[in-house]
Amino acid sequence: MKEVAIAGMGFVKFGRYDGQKGRPYKEIYELGADAITKALKYADMEWKDIQVAYGASMFGGLGVPNQCTSRLGMPGFPITTVEGACSSSQQAMRQAYLDIANGMYDVGLAFGTEKIPPGLIADTLSPVWMLRMGFNLPGTYALGTRAYMQASGATEEDMARVAVMERKNAIMNPNAFWYQGPEITVEEVLNSRMIASPIRFLMACANADGASAAIVCSKDKLKSKAKAVTIVGSAHATATYGYDNLGNSVREKMNPNCTELACKQVWEMSGYGPEDMDVIQLYEAMSPSFLWDAEDCGFCKPGEAGKLVKEGYFEIGGKMPANTDGGLVGRGHPTGATGLAQIAELFFQLRGEAGPRQVPGAKIAFNHCSGGGPNALCHVLKR
């Protein structure tokens, strides 16, 4: 297999592009095209260098990736729309990675773009009878959270602390929905509006618009070899018996869930373990899932994550800095764009370009992304 590098990443600040209350109005394909243009510029490449594209959008309808690319040019290369709910754009990157690693193409584009409706998002993966019963995403998460609390002894304070940490990180991230604050406290989180018990308003990610893009290429195609970031592990796993659409379980664990399965694969493939990582990204559309993801990915023992969050283990400056860009709770969650936004933060960290959020000397990074299906994607990046 060829070594695959990330040549550039582009990002449209996550926020609202609805033209209301003085906010700018942008179409979903404009956001996507902007992100692609920025990624090309970062990579010092031209549109005609691209040989294959994978694009994603969860709520934009079917042809959004084609709409985005046609704003840059129509060169006729394969453009494939992939969907893995919240993991969509990271799936796009993985397909481009597989093409390049196996010698099919040299330079590929992956991107995700989203304009999200407001309100609680329905889990359209659920069978019709479940949707009629009211199982939207926060509702499904709430069940998983209750089960986790019972198994681990985690408390609502633990979940609130995750949100507080992430919002603190987001303040330093100019691309985040919650850039420049405000900072929140544990009390504020615990007193915020109840969404789906025990999940409160400030534990949930914000519905956001935004876009992200990555140029991936075989290492020899990089325009600059300085601080090259390569993908050394990539894995994708889906549903195993006993888990719901989000990969959570309301029963006792009987067998590995998709996150554990994907982690096992990515650690094997990369030859690294959790202890080798300098900076990580964990997927948490709702703050409690940060806790069980940290455990499922092997960064601590089952039931330990709450305690470690309290001790500052996952803070910038802690032992294992996590979600340094604010995570989904702080960065906002334009579903189709989130997977690559996670990768972007690790990319910037490994290249030493994360500004005030920089983890000094970060060389190896881990990303966990999940999406309804369930899908779990894990990547290990290395400088």
Place this chain on the structure above:
Amino acid sequence: MREVAIAGIGLAKFGRYDGKKGRPRKLYPEMGGDAIAKALKYANMEWKEIQAAFGGTYYGGLGGTHQCVARVGLTGIPIVNVYSGHSSEAALRLAYLRVALGVHDIVVAVGAETLPGGLLDNQTMPAWMRMMGLDPLPAAAACRAVRYMEDYGATVEDFARVSVMERKNAALNPNAMFQQEVTQEEVLRSRMIASPLTLLMNCANADGAAAVIVCSKNKLKSKKKVVTIASMVQTSGTYGTTPSGGSVSVSTKVKNPDCIELAAKQIWEASGYGPEDMDVIQVHDAFSPAFLWNVEKCGFCKRGEAPRLLKEGYFEKDGKMPANTDGGIMGRGHPTGATGIAQVAEIFYQLREEAGPRQVAGAKIGFAQGASPGPNAVLTVLKR
């Protein structure tokens, strides 16, 4: 790249599964699951041998492939939903590529659809075009049909002849939605949908599913009549073409190959075959005039020649270049997400000599075209 074989295909009969007028009620995840089960049975394989799944539904919402797969088993394999094109031909290409490149050995591709009624819209158009009312698919096809008539002198009778031929073939295909033939008169007199396209020149909205298992040749359970994928290519829009794939707005002086012409050029180069080598072909025609320009763009005749050849019976089952022997999209019905694999399925059955009364004697090499809004084109050459 490794040689990739098709181990098995499963189809759920295309039709309406809406529980109305005495018809059975089935949703697409169930049909998709059924199609996978049939493909496994055909391949003599078990679900646990499958290492990855690619698939899609065009209108079914998120996670369509996950929902189909959940009915067969939850083994944690990578599942990727693909929406390019009418989904399943692009899904099949990824499945093919992953086996060819050695990432996986045995992969399933599935397409399944429960389609709404009425005119479908082209979601690849930007908002302003949709606001202008250009997005109903028959409207875009009508524009291209008029353009084709202007450029090459084709007539509505030519379009009707495509429908007549395909419905005749469909009557011999138990998996097709339509089991009755139609006459040219009936086609021309049917209700106008988007001038010049009458109802019977438009494909029918259908429900259905199709699944295919591809594997490296050494994983086949039986080495008899092995059908391999000689080549598969995918392209997207080129300069001067609209999201529907046509070039309605472009001057006739501009001659830039569109995605289908580009893909055809690529596949004839990559496979080492030419159009003249094909024994049986499947051409994408959600609207009957599309059959005409697509056989031309794929290289089976010169531009503007298709209407004459069709009239002479060139594309009939016993003609020189049998096309759409299963009834094509006009006869088979068009469950969008499932259509791409259904196109390839007919070639597979023909090459395995399992096409019953539709069999083209001695068919050894075949071609299938998938096309869709985006625009996207996916072309396949299969050989025995």
